[in-house]
Amino acid sequence: MDKDTGIEQLTSHWSNGLHIFLQLKYCSFINDECLKAVFMSNMNFFKRYNNLRGMTGTIGDKEERELLTLEYDVDCFELPRFKKYRFKYEKMKEIVCSSEREWYEKLIEDVNEKMELKTNKMNNNNKEEINNNKIQLEERYKMLKLKIEKTTTQLNDEFQKKSSIDKRMKTFKEMKNTLLNRKIQNQEDYDDNDDYSHQNEICEININQVKNEFDDINETIIDLEESLNLYKIQESDLIKNIQNYELLLNTENSVDQRRAVLIICENIVKLEKISLQVRKEFQHKGNKIYTYDRAYRKFEKSQLNCGDIIIATNIAGRGTDLDIDKFLERNGGLHVILTYTPNNLRVEKQAFGRTARAGKRGTGIYIVYDERKSNNCIPNLTIDYLSDVRNENEKERVNQIVTKSFHKIKIEDELFGKFDVFKNELNKIIERKYLNLKENELKENYFELQIKSLQNKWAFWLNNMEEKLE
Template sequence: MSNSIDKISKFKGKSVENNNIYIPKYLHKFVKYKLKRWVDSAFQARIMTEDDHFVLNIPKTDGQNNQKQKTIVVLDKDTGVEQYSARWSHGLAQFLELKYRRKLSVECLKAVFIANKAFFQRYKSCLYDLTGTLGSENSQSFISDLYYVKFADLSTSKKKCYNQLSNKVAFEYSDWLDLIAKESIKIGKKRPVLIVCENVGATDNIWNELIRNGVPPLTIEKYRSDGDNIEERFRKTPATTDPEVNKQGGLHVILNYPPENVRVEEQVFGRTARNGAVGTGQFILQVDKFVYEHMYELDQYPTDQRKLKVEELADIILERENINRDNKEAARLSELKQTSTLRLEVEELFEKFNEFKRKKAKNSISTVAR
């Protein structure tokens, strides 16, 4: 894909230079600087889908309450929160608007800003925070190096009574849906089950699978967006308040996608076993068939035996998935650290330049006054 991006960028650049695409002269340098990023955004927009990376919804920002036109709203995949004030940069938002035939917006170009890192570093040694999920060691190390902070673990007021059940994996999407439905129905006979999905599309598919397996729709509470007040409604359900639920083993949480980091995983399973109550959780994942069939030579087994073998290997496969995830996170944080350092250096240089200007202006005023 990178070769295609380079070729298209060069072709479009030549078109601008030859006036085949008219761009005012004073914008040529800007276009040349942004062109490769714009082309990359066009490729990204091709693979991004509704109800996964974003949703089409009526914006809730001030002054737009009466607007009936649905727009592209960024979706936080880790929390399911619709980020109405967030905008994708480098033309990505505009390409998605073209793809889904939305009203074309203007790309936001910020002339002056301060990065989060520079902002928080101004607090120096006066930065304190409390969180229930610190994340992985790599994540903690990254934050420590970035903001010069230390970490301390505080014990909970009540003993954690959480139990991780055996995990399950599937190669095919249909088998994955079937596993989730059957496990939910089996456990749901005695206690409530919370199924945490990666996106809205998966939520709808699992809903349909549960109904197809005979679960009455009225017994399923479906949350598709933050407009459903998920957190508020969930905290008030019997799943977290009824003592009888606790006697039966508490709320069971099924996480059906691999989260990007440990922090998100801990947040999801932290929905159960709260305030001394008991609870359980498990992964039910769809994994790469090609990778694991070859790794464990599963293609030599008949279909029924293969499924049993996959069930036996589920925890091992999950461990491999977690290792791969942690390695990717470490690489991402390393790259982010380098990028953040470079940005901070630019901001520091800009700050020094402004300080120099202020001193020069002050000296000039003093000279004139004399």
């Protein structure tokens, strides 16, 4: 378990016998020592393809893109958004705190601001926006109703065709049975006559033809039924959304006007501390508070509502789609508080990308604690300064990958290629030399075990060369 994020690392093992030692200590199943013997790096795997195409939500900064271009000879470009990006970063409120106490106070203060029950009415711009959205959904609903009617008609026509085919099939089968009964009853008359064979062949041809038509009709019916079910699901969603917009326009004063807040923490320890402070402040106020600290736990809510507070490690920033209802969208959407500066721009974008999705509104802010500000090492510490340092460190990390890691990976791939050729040659020699030996002259699987022993020696040698390769 990654102690920072709560992600289960099921395929990871401690090296140099530590993993096996712990398994012995806790009387659990013992795995073999993990050594690289047969492997292929991700880099070499992708390079085996003649054409590479990929898509990602967060490709990173300039350095990461240049790295991909350098190694894989690919270009990077940004695909334009289908809908307007409506995220707003609250630059004026960002802060680097000098103590944990100040940090908790600022976090609570920001959440409190988003949870205030406001009584002001919607302005004309908001009303116009909601009404325009409602009109667009109503137009989509009309078009969808036409699709449903057309598909239903097509489906009924196909069922009629199927019924007609059923009758034809029944007729041909009855003809075949009649021929068979006549042959049984008049065996002598049919012995030297080709009439039965000819008529039976015609029946078989007709039956097979009808079967093919029947299969085609069934495929068409299945496709139409799937389309109709999809249209009806879409219809149900559209009706619900139109009703929500009508409710927003007609009951503007009685609607809950709170926001929902997502607080993203650096690790589980900090999550538990922040969660304690947040629950102390908001539990009794009727807010629903959720923690998301283990990747294997399914997130409890499919849709966020007004007043919800989620406290999570950065696993909430990795592809988790936090849907919001129409009332929350009207109030400004989900507000994201990032409580630490991530190691790179890509993770930052993932975190703030939990809000303002698919053209919806949303806000975000940095509220971080850095002890260097408290002991006067850097008294005027700012988010911009932390971001600049982070970006420089990321550049250095990418440079290390290019100058060291890639070279190491390439050498390992080359060494494995040579060992693989040697092993295959050795197998051929063994087959030629000992092909004529009687089975009882050698123990079962003798050569197979010898090759595995050789492979183990190679793996241990490669493990011992680790430092030199680095």
